[in-house]
Amino acid sequence: MPGMDKVNQWLNFVQQLLYPPHCLLCGGAAVERDLCAACLLDLPHNPVACRLCALPLTAQEEGVCGFCLKQPAPLDGSIIPFRYAAPLDHLLLGLKFSQQLPNAPLLGGLLAEAIAAREEALPDCILPVPLHPARLRERGYNQALELARPVARHLGVPLRAGLAVRLKHTAAQSTLEKRGRRANIRGAFALSVEGGELPAHIAILDDVVTTGSTVNELARVLRRGGAQRVVVWACARVP
Template sequence: MFRPVLTLARRLGLRAGRCAVCGTVVPDGGSPLCAACAGALPLRTGGLCPACGEMSGRKEDPPSLCPECRADPPPWDELYFHGQYAGAMRRLIIGYKFHNRFERSRLLGTLGVSAFTARRGRVPDAVVPVPLHDRRLVWRGFNQSLEIARGLARHVDSPLLIHGLTRTRNTPPQTRFGLKERQANIKGAFAADSALVKGRRLLLVDDVYTTGSTLRECARTLKRAGCAGVDVLVLARTVLE
């Protein structure tokens, strides 16, 4: 439906592309998003727990630890995320991961950087993506967490440790399970290279935080390998009902 508009733009000497979310025609060289989709991807910086990202209260409220994280802190110090896993953000990530929309890599990396800089994230010694098992990597063709981590590593000018963390078991997708089943499914599924991570403060990167089971297991694995500390960055935080 957009082809006639693009053809007309070219005839008039205008450069045009499409919105990365909805496909609406947008000027080439400008934002990869139309105004409506850009407005539907708000950056959340307040009214949240800085440890787990649980959102409560007004978005203008300062970050404050939730009761759960005060009682049982996660195995990382800070969690950064851009916004809620819903609406335009959900469509953007699902299209990227499951419908071969690899051209969205740069945009998603930019959203990750904006989340990090808005919260004045601590510059890490190295950046570590949550890994995929080799079989899953062959099936999908790329690791979305690695591609997001590339942009973060460039932004903070820190090494990207592609092999700092590896997945040793090809676990079933976490989306099939509830909280307890997720924890059991992912337990012992990772290994860290102590030669790469020991003594370093790390930024662990993934795309979506749902229950945090995967990120907790990754952070614990890195700490057992001797890293100095872990912060976490994800693009989106799921709000559980």
């Protein structure tokens, strides 16, 4: 209905007049995507990163990181536009632990923008990293799914949150060293495709990638299930 667009535009206009958008970080006047100009400039970008796991690299390094040289991440690539640092960490922590759901459209929008700028072939679907049902009950939502919704909408890629399930209620990954994380996460995911085949090209979506053990384990499961191309999309990479 073409008339509805006009009505929506008008409603947006009225809403902006009555409730001018505030920066989600400092409360100042927002200019773009719920951030003010200063906070937008402060975002910790990740411009030079490993082609496979998106670990931040120095400008001289380029290509693949030292970890992936020794043992390549089981991924065809990662797009993680930011480093996990202030002030972005505040938005991510709020989304994950403090029910700050309005942060999801902002963070998802920023991620979608970065993905679109790469002009790479888009995947057949997006799979947000599943939460264990017990963790989901405790938190009330899956922050990866909340982020995936706006990304799917912006890019026009289907969301397939039901492709995989989390079997293990693992200890919080953040309390473990890298070696322990890999053991802790092994066997944590299983496919749940109902008789159908897996899409050929899947993007795993998470909020933050720390050592990569979670997304790598999920990627292994998808590959074993027949996926041909698996990439990771996330907001922030821990250096």
